[in-house]
Amino acid sequence: MNSNTKSLKKDIVVVGGGPAGMAAGLRGAEEGAEVMIVERDIELGGILNQCIHNGFGVEIYGEELTGPEYAERFTSQIGESTVDVRLNTFVLSMQPDKSMTLLTPNGLLEVEAEAVVLATGARERSRGEIRIPGGRPSGVMPAGTAQELINKKGFLPGKRVFVLGSGDIGLIISRRLTWEGAEVVGVAEIMDYPTGLNRNVVQCLHDYDIPLHLSHTVTDIYGSDRLKGIKLSRVDDGMQPVEGTGKDIDVDLLLLSVGLVPENDFFKETGVTLSEKTRGPIVDEWFQTDVPGIFGCGNSVHIEDLVDWVTMDGFRAGDGAVAYAGNDSLPNPEKEVIAGENINYVVPQKVSGEDPFRFALRVEEPMENVDISIKGTDISFFQRIVTPGEMEVEEVSKDDLAKIKELEEFEFEVKGRN
Amino acid sequence: MPKREYTCVACPKGCTVEVEFEGDEIKDITGYNCLKGKDYVEDEFHDPRRILTTTVKIKNAKYPRIPVRTETGVPKDELDCCLDELTEVELEAPVDIGYTVIDDVCSTGISVVTSRSLEEVTVSKLE
Numbered sequence: 001m002n003s004n005t006k007s008l009k010k011d012i013v014v015v016g017g018g019p020a021g022m023a024a025g026l027r028g029a030e031e032g033a034e035v036m037i038v039e040r041d042i043e044l045g046g047i048l049n050q051c052i053h054n055g056f057g058v059e060i061y062g063e064e065l066t067g068p069e070y071a072e073r074f075t076s077q078i079g080e081s082t083v084d085v086r087l088n089t090f091v092l093s094m095q096p097d098k099s100m101t102l103l104t105p106n107g108l109l110e111v112e113a114e115a116v117v118l119a120t121g122a123r124e125r126s127r128g129e130i131r132i133p134g135g136r137p138s139g140v141m142p143a144g145t146a147q148e149l150i151n152k153k154g155f156l157p158g159k160r161v162f163v164l165g166s167g168d169i170g171l172i173i174s175r176r177l178t179w180e181g182a183e184v185v186g187v188a189e190i191m192d193y194p195t196g197l198n199r200n201v202v203q204c205l206h207d208y209d210i211p212l213h214l215s216h217t218v219t220d221i222y223g224s225d226r227l228k229g230i231k232l233s234r235v236d237d238g239m240q241p242v243e244g245t246g247k248d249i250d251v252d253l254l255l256l257s258v259g260l261v262p263e264n265d266f267f268k269e270t271g272v273t274l275s276e277k278t279r280g281p282i283v284d285e286w287f288q289t290d291v292p293g294i295f296g297c298g299n300s301v302h303i304e305d306l307v308d309w310v311t312m313d314g315f316r317a318g319d320g321a322v323a324y325a326g327n328d329s330l331p332n333p334e335k336e337v338i339a340g341e342n343i344n345y346v347v348p349q350k351v352s353g354e355d356p357f358r359f360a361l362r363v364e365e366p367m368e369n370v371d372i373s374i375k376g377t378d379i380s381f382f383q384r385i386v387t388p389g390e391m392e393v394e395e396v397s398k399d400d401l402a403k404i405k406e407l408e409e410f411e412f413e414v415k416g417r418n
Numbered sequence: 419m420p421k422r423e424y425t426c427v428a429c430p431k432g433c434t435v436e437v438e439f440e441g442d443e444i445k446d447i448t449g450y451n452c453l454k455g456k457d458y459v460e461d462e463f464h465d466p467r468r469i470l471t472t473t474v475k476i477k478n479a480k481y482p483r484i485p486v487r488t489e490t491g492v493p494k495d496e497l498d499c500c501l502d503e504l505t506e507v508e509l510e511a512p513v514d515i516g517y518t519v520i521d522d523v524c525s526t527g528i529s530v531v532t533s534r535s536l537e538e539v540t541v542s543k544l545e
Contacts, residue, residue: 042480052485052533053471066471068485068534072515151473154483179472179501199427203468206425207494368431385430 007110010036010084011325012318013100014117015091015266018046019307020298021119022074023314024321028117029081031322036084036111038091038102044078045071046121048307050148053172059308070307096270096291114325115293117317118267118281122260122299124169130258134221137228143173143257156180158253162230163187164218167389168196168305170257175204184208185249188216188232190239193366195389218254219246227252260303270294277345278302284333285348285357286320287313293324302347302360305391309360316358331355340375340413342367344388353405358395362388363414375411377404386414419445424462428454435459467491470500471533474519479511479536486519487533492526499524511538 014025017039028035043049048056051067058064065073078085086104094100098116102109124142139158147169149155159182163170166189174184187205192215194201205212213232219241220231234245262280272281272289280301281289287297297317298310323330331352339346339361346361361372366387372394373380381394404410419438426433433455438446444463450456461467469491473483492500500523507519515535523530 049534052473052487054469054487064469066485066487066533069487069515072534151485152481152483154473154475154481176472179470179497198425198430198432201432202425202427207468387430390430 005108005110007112008036009112010034011113012036012115012117012321013038013098013111013113014119015094016046016119016121016300017041017044017085017087018119018121018298019048019071019074019310020121020300020314020317021046021117022071022078023311024117024119024295024297024318025083026074026077026081027315027318028322029083031319033322033325034084035082036086036113037078038086038089040088040090042087044075044085044087047144050144050151051172052151053176056307059306060311067307074311091266094266094269096294098293113293115295115321117287117295117297117314117321118300119297119314119317120263120266120300122262122303124256125259125261127256129261130256132218132221134231135223137221137223137226139223139227139252140221140254141256143169143255146253146255147173147176150176150180156182158182158227158251160185160251161253161255162218162232162249162251163255163257165189165257165259166191166194166196166201166212166214167257167259168200170255171196171200171204173255173257174210175208178208178210182253184210185251186211186213186232188213188218190215190217190235193387197389217241221254222248227254230254260299262300262302264300267294267296267300275302275345275349277339278347282349283347284330285316285351285355286323286330287317287348288320288324288330288333293321295321295324302345304360305389309391309393312358335407336409338409338411340411342370342414343412346412351410353401353407353410356396356398356401358393359412360391360393361412361414362391364388367414367416369417370414371417372412372414374404374407375413376407379404382417422463424459426450426455426458428452428458437463439463466494468494468497470497470530472501472504474504475508476513476536477508477510478538478540479513480539481536484509484513484536485533486530488523489529489531492523492528496524496526500526500530504530511536 011033012028014021025037048067048071054064056070090103092101098113219233222229229250231246233241295317297313331354333350344362363386371380435449470488476484517532520530
């Protein structure tokens with residue numbers, strides 16, 4: 001270690017000061033742990049600060065807050081807590097033994113933690129990941145980047161806009177652009193159904209007569225310096241563009257709202273096993289990974305659809321980290337949780353079977369009147385409608401567990417009622 | 419009789435609901451599958467409202483914009499008027515969350531408030 005480098009010890013270091021990290025850090029401090037939150041941005045709150053629309057907090061607070069309002073409920077509590085908040089600070093490297101090097105505004109800092117919560121959120125999938133051919137002009141960006149430019153910087157990145165992807169970010173940014181005086185000429189979705197919430201399709205597109213092109217995608221990008229236009233093509237059942245259906249559209253901004261991927265770099269760096277489905281870590285009911293003392297929560301584990309769930313996961317991971325840091329052993333997660341019929345994935349992927357746990361799952365196909373159940377048991381949860389775009393969250397109670405403790409694995413399945 | 423089609427937003431199912439009407443009066447509603455859906459479409463027919471969330475200019479803060487919202491839904495037809503009125507506003511940091519930016523936007527009786535606080539940032543910090 002360089003002699004100028006300072007070093008510190010903490011019970012818990014939380015990486016990321018968004019909703020997941022704030023909840024984990026706050027819970028840790030409430031339970032008496034020495035907690036540090038490391039945030040690379042100039043303030044806490046994460047992506048909530050740019051999500052100025054309302055709809056946050058319905059599950060937790062029973063009201064519809066905007067993103068910044070939701071964030072401030074936590075930042076104000078953290079300000080009054082013992083949490084050591086480090087802004088403008090990057091994690092340069094992280095070891096499996098939970099020691100790390102931080103780059104702070106005042107130089108390098110070595111920190112040794114008993115437990116680490118990686119609340120690093122997610123990244124938007126980029127043009128490279130979906131491989132759209134064509135030129136490389138400016139004016140092609142992820143929808144979230146446009147959201148930041150407009151809502152935080154007061155900068156309108158285009159006047160005639162096309163949006164690829166009908167996820168909620170794409171829908172909400174379409175309305176936002178319209179309100180700021182841009183013309184959104186259309187939204188394309190490669191699937192044959194919109195992937196965002198129905199409410200957003202109606203209130204963000206229908207309200208402003210913005211056309212939604214289902215089973216369509218962008219197959220070419222025109223322009224050298226600045227974007228001049230795109231080619232929109234219909235796709236077949238295999239999601240392949242159909243020859244001869246291409247139509248050129250003049251636009252100066254193309255926004256990509258084509259999904260999020262957990263920010264998993266530090267999980268990889270510390271040797272944590274990742275799930276091929278979620279691309280986040282495999283976790284137990286305390287959000288602990290298979291590297292002892294390293295936890296995840298929120299979008300770094302899997303892409304959630306409500307911030308309320310992110311917060312609840314953060315509290316749970318905070319509880320887990322406190323227990324681990326205090327040498328209270330967490331129960332061994334020896335039962336595997338399996339994604340069975342019509343389920344894309346379930347989180348957590350393993351549980352002890354001793355503690356009640358909340359599970360989150362996404363289905364593979366839209367269905368009506370279904371039971372979400374654990375195979376071979378009478379534990380089931382009725383849902384009128386399930387779609388891949390909406391996460392299902394339920395809780396397995398202590399009573400439920402008592403009935404199924406003999407099972408070696410919990411296989412979840414989603415089946416229609418006849 | 420004139421007809422209007424709505425997509426219900428009461429749940430993810432998104433029923434297509436058809437309203438037959440004369441003037442301001444609903445004569446028939448068809449296509450809904452639950453009472454929530456019927457209520458939603460009736461409200462949407464008589465008095466469609468939306469929460470407006472946008473930003474206004476702010477001086478001496480770490481960002482040049484501060485997010486604001488209407489406290490309750492404003493009539494959908496007044497959204498453009500509200501946006502125009504808010505273009506004229508410029509605040510100066512420090513500003514608290516919930517600060518009233520306009521107390522009766524476009525004569526709707528509804529106020530617009532800030533949805534975050536922003537502390538004052540001195541010029542040297544901005545550089």
